[in-house]
Amino acid sequence: xxxxxxxxxxxxxxxxxxxxxxxxxxxxxxxxxxxxxxxxxxxxxxxxxxxxxxxxxxxxxxxxxxxxxxxxxxxxxxxxxxxxxxxxxxxxx
Amino acid sequence: xxxxxxxxxxxxxxxxxxxxxxxxxxxxxxxxxxxxxxxxxxxxxxxxxxxxxxxxxxxxxxxxxxxxxxxxxxxxxxxxxxxxxxxxxxxxxxxxxxxxxxxxxxxxxxxxxxxxxxxxxxxxxxxxxxxxxxxxxxxxxxxxxxxxxxxxxxxxxxxxxxxxxxxxxxxxxxxxxxxxxxxxxxxxxxxxxxxxxxxxxxxxxxxxxxxxxxxxxxxxxxxxx
Numbered sequence: 001x002x003x004x005x006x007x008x009x010x011x012x013x014x015x016x017x018x019x020x021x022x023x024x025x026x027x028x029x030x031x032x033x034x035x036x037x038x039x040x041x042x043x044x045x046x047x048x049x050x051x052x053x054x055x056x057x058x059x060x061x062x063x064x065x066x067x068x069x070x071x072x073x074x075x076x077x078x079x080x081x082x083x084x085x086x087x088x089x090x091x092x093x
Numbered sequence: 094x095x096x097x098x099x100x101x102x103x104x105x106x107x108x109x110x111x112x113x114x115x116x117x118x119x120x121x122x123x124x125x126x127x128x129x130x131x132x133x134x135x136x137x138x139x140x141x142x143x144x145x146x147x148x149x150x151x152x153x154x155x156x157x158x159x160x161x162x163x164x165x166x167x168x169x170x171x172x173x174x175x176x177x178x179x180x181x182x183x184x185x186x187x188x189x190x191x192x193x194x195x196x197x198x199x200x201x202x203x204x205x206x207x208x209x210x211x212x213x214x215x216x217x218x219x220x221x222x223x224x225x226x227x228x229x230x231x232x233x234x235x236x237x238x239x240x241x242x243x244x245x246x247x248x249x250x251x252x253x254x255x256x257x258x259x260x261x262x263x264x265x266x267x268x269x270x271x272x273x274x275x276x277x278x279x280x281x282x283x284x285x286x287x288x289x290x291x292x293x294x295x296x297x298x299x300x301x302x303x304x305x306x307x308x309x310x311x312x313x314x315x316x317x318x
Contacts, residue, residue: 003295006288013285017154030154033161034095034195036274037249041100041257044267048257050099054194067193068150075146079293082140086300 094164094207094249094275095189098197105256110202113179116210120179127173134173137297137304141169142181144293148286149185149208155278163286164208164245167216167238168293172308175213182209207248216241230311234294239287246275246283 023029041048058064101109127134148165155161166178183205189195196204220237228236250271259266297305305311 003292006292010285010288013281013288014153017156017158017281020156021154021158023158029158030160032152033159033274033278034097036159037253037271038097038100040270040274041253044259044270045257048102050097051103052099052197052199054098054197055191057194058192064193068152071150071188072147075143075148075150078143079140079147082136082143083296083300085136086297089300 094161094204094246095186095196096200096203096249096253098190098194098199100197101200101203101252101256103199105252106199106202108202109200109206109252113183113202113205113210116176116179117183117205120176120181123174123176124180127177131307133304134308137172137301138169138177138181141172141177142184144168144290145178145182145185148289149189153282153285155281157273157278159274159278161246161275161278161282163282163289164212164242165286165290166208166212166245167241167286168290170213170217170241171220171234171237171294172305172310175210175217178213179205179209182213203252204249207245207252211248212241212245215244230298231291231295235287235291238290239283242283242286243276243279246279247272250275 017030021029058067124138127138145165145168148163150162152160152162164182166182169181170178183201186196186201186204186208190197190201216237219240220233223233223236224230250268253271254264254268257267258264259270298311302311306313
């Protein structure tokens with residue numbers, strides 16, 4: 001019961017911004033905060049040039065999404081396995 | 094909170110590496126000791142890493158109209174202490190730097206300091222401080238992990254402001270600008286992380302009370318609120 005309520009609260013918290021946020025014309029909505037910070041650095045210090053590039057870039061947004069999903073799926077699988085193991089072992093301890 | 098590859102001047106990137114390395118070394122020692130003394134803790138250690146893996150992959154929308162991700166490092170810090178998280182968190186950051194071009198190798202020292210050191214220490218300190226004051230288990234877990242997550246982003250803002258002070262208003266001006274980008278965005282996301290952590294911790298309490306007591310997360314005797 002308590003768990004269900006908490007999960008509902010999380011869903012509410014995460015979906016609320018999608019409803020509340022009114023995008024300004026010509027700006028990208030829900031871009032990454034990391035990109036905004038980079039833009040701020042470039043705005044304040046236009047002469048700064050990054051001195052290293054990433055060794056490898058995901059070739060497309062789809063590939064990046066694939067890798068992020070894989071990261072989440074591996075983690076969720078491990079947590080689910082552990083909780084299932086505990087539950088199967090029973091509440092004995 | 095990922096400072097991108099090349100987006101810290103050399104001196105700053107190197108400086109944060111120097112600051113973070115001793116924490117990582119202490120973490121490796123702590124990790125070895127835990128595995129040697131309680132081999133059964135390996136499953137829970139794996140789960141703590143998995144939690145960071147999941148949460149740091151999820152970019153969630155926030156009221157500011159930008160997206161950011163939770164960190165997941167408070168959970169393991171409460172269970173095993175903050176040292177261990179310096180290692181587990183850095184492994185996740187390394188994975189993201191190499192495979193996702195998210196963060197970077199030169200900025201890994203700085204990113205590890207915010208996500209794998211500051212966040213876990215704040216969560217660990219708050220958890221034990223609040224427990225000593227008699228706050229309930231769920232509330233303590235919630236506050237500790239929420240504020241640990243938030244402080245990670247405050248730290249990132251300070252790191253960027255140190256490297257890129259505003260030309261007119263200096264460090265403070267830049268710090269406020271980066272706080273608006275990172276910390277304000279993070280508030281609802283940090284609350285969500287706190288809530289998820291409470292759900293997971295309560296599941297452990299139901300099914301694995303003995304191990305939580307063994308780790309001194311819960312007292313061995315007496316009922317707990």
